[in-house]
Amino acid sequence: MKFVSFQVGGKETYGVERDGRILDLAGARDLPVDLLRGIEGGEAFLQKVARVVEEDDGAIRSYTQEEVKWLSPIPEVKRNIMCVGKNYRDHAIEMGGEQDIPKEIMVFTKATNTVVGHQETVLHHGQITEELDYEGELAVIIGKKGRGITPDEALEYVFGYSILNDITARDLQKKHGQFFIGKSLDTTCPMGPYLVTKDEVEDPQNLSITTRVNGEIRQSSNTGEMIFSIPTIISTLSKGMTLEPGDVIATGTPSGVGKGFKPPRFLRKGDVVEIEIEGLGILTNPLQA
Helix, strand or coil, X not given: CEEEEXXXXXXXXXXXXXXXXXXXXXXXXXXXXXXXXXXXXXXXXXXXXXXXXXXXXCXXXXXXXXXXXXXCCCCCCCCCEEEEECCEHXXXXXXXXXXXXXXXXXXXXXXXXXXXXXXXXXXXXXXXXCCEECCEEEEEEECCCECCCCHHHHHHHEXXXXXXXXXXXXXXXXXXXXXXXXXXXXXXXXXXXXXXXXXXXXXXXXXXXXXXXXXXXXXXXXXXXXXXXXXXXXXXXXXXXXXXXXXXXXXXCCCCCHHHCCCCCCCCCCCEEEEEECCCEEEEEEXXX
């Protein structure tokens, strides 16, 4: 299923995409009022949604995609987004050199209030940064509480997948000597358009990923090029730290970011960034003009 969180008529709700339309499921036949509560309900929630959609006789309100304002699939993420740095070999090299290829997983976080949805405008923040950059990434959404998860069982804890743009102020990242400030400016974590359940993704480690800026391809790779696989990431994060339903893990970006070009090609006002991941849709966000 492809879940969507959206706003219509001033009301925030969620649903599933079917035949190009979005079915509004919030509260339908005792379903939860938001998607996060649904994720917490696990397999029972998915079974109930499948039953409600299958039995729909037209009573469920639906909308065209043009009628809604898209939100991030999880509009209010509970905890900081966990991000894996330099998880593609070529990206590590473009950011420094062979010596920058990590031997252990590098993890940082983005603040929860950075999250915005598909088609939402990203602030340019030109008063504080001259080096705003894009990073197209596969996002993993945890669906089950767990600690000490082994790699073999890691995918059992996944609810689904989405697309995430880890927008970064490179100059702030360098200035402060760590990632949090440069990664946590308002609106710098677009996510969506869908949260696709794991049963629809045959192999999350074999998905094409493409980033375009104003229609020009900047990043083109495959999630199979990750240095640390999704099971390894989940297992490592869960060692001593409990993962919770709704946790978002960004799995790293391939080469082709703006900083990697010579000279660098950072985002400018009015640019439009599109990130496409096979089977997950296209996440599109314009920059503030």
